[in-house]
């Protein structure tokens with residue numbers, strides 16, 4: 001499978017980067033082709049709602065680093081969103097990237113893909129991921145994509161909290177278990 005990993009943290013060696021590393025290692029070992037972008041480090045402008053793309057055959061008014069991502073997004077069999085929890089949602093850096101899917105919406109909705117989520121937050125209460133999970137559900141419903149599994153790390157404030165933890169194992173297994181069939185990872189913190 002072609003797997004596109006989009007990370008959203010500004011920390012290249014942070015909590016979610018560690019889990020993304022584990023996922024990517026697992027997916028590569030299973031023979032998948034993995035391409036990863038650290039969206040927080042790219043020049044990606046937020047959508048300005050100008051609808052230029054609607055009048056120009058899907059070409060966005062912004063000429064920026066999304067041009068690197070689009071070919072991989074269109075070709076991907078699975079898209080993996082990786083984000084720290086920021087005020088109960090994904091980071092603005094990742095959200096601005098997803099908003100830019102808008103210019104290729106029609107193609108994305110006609111191309112079946114899996115959507116996976118890897119998230120981490122410092123809080124320990126399980127409800128704190130509810131809004132993020134609901135967002136993923138809505139994205140899948142709208143784009144007509146399939147949910148491919150999630151790893152939701154609670155009580156994870158720094159990289160040290162996920163090293164040698166159940167979440168490290170779960171992230172690796174999520175990558176290893178990617179297949180044409182629906183992937184699920186069982187255990188606390190995943191759904």
Ligand SMILES: Cc1cc2nc3c(=O)[nH]c(=O)nc-3n(C[C@H](O)[C@H](O)[C@H](O)COP(=O)(O)O)c2cc1C
Nearest residue numbers: 009014015016084085086087088121122123156157
């Ligand atoms: C602006 C900001 C907002 C945050 N909001 C939440 C939150 O709503 N819930 C939570 O559990 N943790 C929250 N955190 C903590 C981060 O999610 C946590 O430290 C995470 O491990 C950081 O991951 P990273 O190292 O990959 O960036 C927040 C941190 C920042 C800087």
